[in-house]
Amino acid sequence: MSRPLSISASAQGGVYPRPQLVRPNWHDLAGEWAFEHDDHDTGRSERWFANASQLSRVITVPFPPESEMSGISDPGFHPVVWYSRVISSEDVAASGRSLERDRVILHFGAVDYRASVWIDGQFIGSHEGGQTPFSFDVTEALTLHTDCVLVVRAEDDPHDVAQPRGKQDWLEEPHVIWYHRTTGIWQPVWLESVPDQRIAALNWTPNAQAGNVEIEVDLTRRPATGVTVQVELSIAGEILARQSFLTLEPRSLATIQIARQSNGQAFETLLWSPENPRLIDAHVSIIADDGSVLDDSYSYFGLRSVSVAGGRFLLNDRPYFVRSVLEQGYWPQSHLAAPSAEALRAEVELIKALGFNAARIHEKVEDPRFLYWADRLGLLIWGEMGSTYEFSSEAVSRVTREWTDVVRRDRSHPSIVTWVPLNESWGVQQIAHDDAQMNFAQSLYHLTRSLDPSRPVISNDGWEHATSDILTIHDYAGTAEQLDASYRDIDAIRALVAGIGPAGRRLQLIPREVDGQSIMVTEFGGVSFAPDAAGDSWGYTTATSHEDFESRVSGLVGSLRDNPLLSGFCYTQLTDTMQETNGLTDANRQPKLPIAVIRNIVSGEGVPLSE
Template sequence: MMGRMTTDALPRATAQTGTHPRPQLLRSAWTDLSGPWGFEHDDHDAGVREGWARPGRNAARTIVVPFPPESDASGIGERGHHPVVWYRRTVTLDEVRAAGWQPGMRLLVRFGAVDYRATVWADGAMLGEHEGGHTPFAVDATGAAREEKPFELVVRAEDDPLDLEQPRGKQDWLPEPHVIWYDRTTGIWQPVWLEAVPETSIDRLGWSSDLPAARVSLELALSRRPPAGTSVRVRIADEDGEELAAVTQPVRSPRARIDLPVHALQNGQGYESMLWSPAHPRLLDATVELLDASGSAIDAAASYLGLRSVSAAGGRFLLNDRPHPVIAVLEQGYWPGSHLAAPSADALRAEVELIKALGFTTVRVHQKIEDPRFLFWADRLGLLVWEEMPSAYAFSATSVERLSREWQEAIERDRSHPCIVAWVPVNESWGVQHIAHDERQQQLVRALFHLTKALDDTRLVISNDGWEHGDSDLLTIHDYEQDRERLAASYRDAAAIERTAAGIGPAGRRIRLLPDAAAPGLADAPVVVSEFGGVTWAPDAPIATWGYGVASSAEDFERRLRDVFGALHGGALAGLCYTQLTDTLQEANGLVDEHRRPKLPLEVLRAIVTDAPR
């Protein structure tokens, strides 16, 4: 029978090369559609009216996907306001076959992210639409594949640079980057690929672990309601291939939960050797098979997971129930030649390696839903991640709907990654600027906190990073004080931290928005200074630079770093997060420049960073 799958050809998910755009759901075949596509700006939004989606149109220019057209890597490099763009590409029959397609199967075109609103056609037939610039989607091109000939794929992307109700993160609304805002990212900016699947197929996998119960849980989503007699077989193995858990269970609906007892976790003296942490990033391989009534595999996918827990108690962040100081760096995920898109899959691995080499155990990915391949390397190499939703800049019913929908999609995409230990739905009251006085904005931030907890109760949630917290598992403070003594005085002991958090904070904003009675968990929440430093040292920068403090020399830069890190080391804080990893355009306050070259010897920077809070 056509359309059957097998585990025989599946890769080991933990041993993958880091190139697959969906690293926790691998099949044996897929086709990368990166590379040259036809491209056109549509500044007058005439394309739909004039039938640009019809096949055979000659595109005016060529773009290299998945780089945004504002970037030089795309081959376009035009940074002005272009609210509508079009892409087109011929998909060959060889590419369809390489994706594993054969009669009886479905052919999906998957998009990692298209900013902001996308419509997709194949040979002039509309396949689907998606809204949300940072989250994945797929369209079904089976009709075109059935013709068994090349077909033309067309994508229209709409990204209004002046629409402040769109979640946009650090993308500037002005024509040129200014202060802490950067060039826009329009259209396709993460991978596009083909994948063939059976009619009834595995659509999503969601892993979680319960260490005290010695159990792993899989939330399984299928493409449709399965035929009678369908079952799922799940197997989990360690890095040596030794089976740790296996379950076969009937499935009667498109969504199912499978619980797998992991008996090795019941050994109270030995179970810690199985846990995932930055020091020991142990991952487990998993295979998931969908079986028909005869026991034959309909579909099969490889995945991986890590066993670990995240909590907070006693004023400390806990990893695997042990205090773990947060030694973090803020990461913009921006490259000079390719902007928000990584220049290559290898660059994502190098970024994780750089962060760890500098001595950080944690990265706060700022105002960006990062490429899943970055998260794979954080899982594989051992780096904790705070994931943060890109903000809208205006508060309205529209922005609330857009923000909450896209945030749910981001959590759904990434909740199986063991590296992610905190969710951050809002930063510095962006999009809720009047939260201190507007009860509706307060309710949104509180609702996002509780929505996040409802979707995933295995991680910490920071309601509004930096200040004006509602309900929150961590109390986070942004403090760019440059004087060592004044900075140290705010955090040297529990009493000092309480004084800082109890009133008006360092930025002139209240740290706690609600009284203790309304948010009782906040009074005892661990405190992290989640932005500090911001020292600029960029003598060779070709543009005017900006920072919270400016060094006059390399020696002055080192002295300033030692001052701000030293002020926070050894106190009562649960952790810290330095701003920032890399220079980003005019915001030149990185520990390394935009090309990832350290501004001081790496061993000097590491020594400054690793004098960690106790």
């Protein structure tokens, strides 16, 4: 049984919160909610979850209360916050619910850091982890004709440095490279109407060399009788493959061969890359033994491979030089939350317009809708975890659990080409002297490789590497001459790696020969230029004029861009972020030099530089 695709997941508008498992029946709950700070944590004992009238303020969800766009705009210490919203019968109907068969799922994209949820005073569930999604089946708690009150309590202790928090400051006022906090709801909240037996998760693992893709299907429960999983793959309306298989299990795997890839001379036409971001659409159905369709869902993937070999980073088995930029994913008016779904597309377009083919999302797990645009428009992404600031058994437990959820959520995105569970020894500050911290870094490397063996993993980006698939170095040398001295030839690189690195830390704690390693300088630059800054500004070096800024950036980038011993670089950074004024653009995404000039510096395409 086969039916034509009616939804192209690869061509969606970028608003749907879960872009690789698309269904038509959903309803966004963004907008005005009731809100209140609970600085003395009395809300539970006073039963605010059953009496939402205690919440006297109004917030715009999904913007964090520290931000201007939330309408609260209070960046102070507020470790507990409460939200409330009426879910009306119109909301439920708008989710597409069919009274005869559908369940209603309440989804949260991310709530920082710990969330508890009630409907009409009935406890629905809780979740810990500020960067990962969660959901609850709320069918029984909702009625089709009666309004219900949804209440959310979010706890985000600014002093708990065992929480994975990335660059959220532990001090009340932002300083140096840390920013205002993002508390509570900061990604979409939405209702979805779904069948009882359905696809709970999809994962795609392409094998570009073999011309096939492995599909992993998770069902909501073990089928009472066998069900058929039916998969149809297509690109631009052309059917590439159809396959069905019977399953009696809640989780099943199948390999789907793409016949077109048997022609080796046409092999590369379907491959995904930044230059040709071809996405393959998928229609996945669950069919009962009587032929009825239990669930329809729509997805996509990219047929591509990433690896390292012979001292090179390989994309689709060919050497590929990574021109990356450090992306904080922070907006002045909305903080870690994007100001709109459209802003996520604009961010990817800006990065590509400036000549980069990659972005390193820094100390943040990004909104899946950003990853969708990276997939669709063609931008390599380094997926990174937001760090803790202490090493403890609690921190180990939290990072391991949340990082597992991150990798499982995002591993089907073709844009993600590298995993970074740790950065600059944050959370493992004594890794060079503490076996427990070294073991933790090693365990994260091997855990990540177990969850996803298809991508390189960096154990500790920047320095003090344990086992890593790429040797990455952070080097904020102030001049091109200093960078040239460290990377001019293989002997200079050997000496750098064998000694104390640019930041005063050893680069490798588990020694490996430099020869044969893929080596990247994954942070450098950081030139501050903010002639109109009213307050403090910070960077690694400071430019005094537009001409000086162009000269400094051009020299630093040029010294690495043309280096045949390196596999790539990552310039710090894309945008000014609060007091950090070392962006190529200001905080509002206005480039500090003409786009053509920056593009020439980054890519070396030959666009004439300014006088």
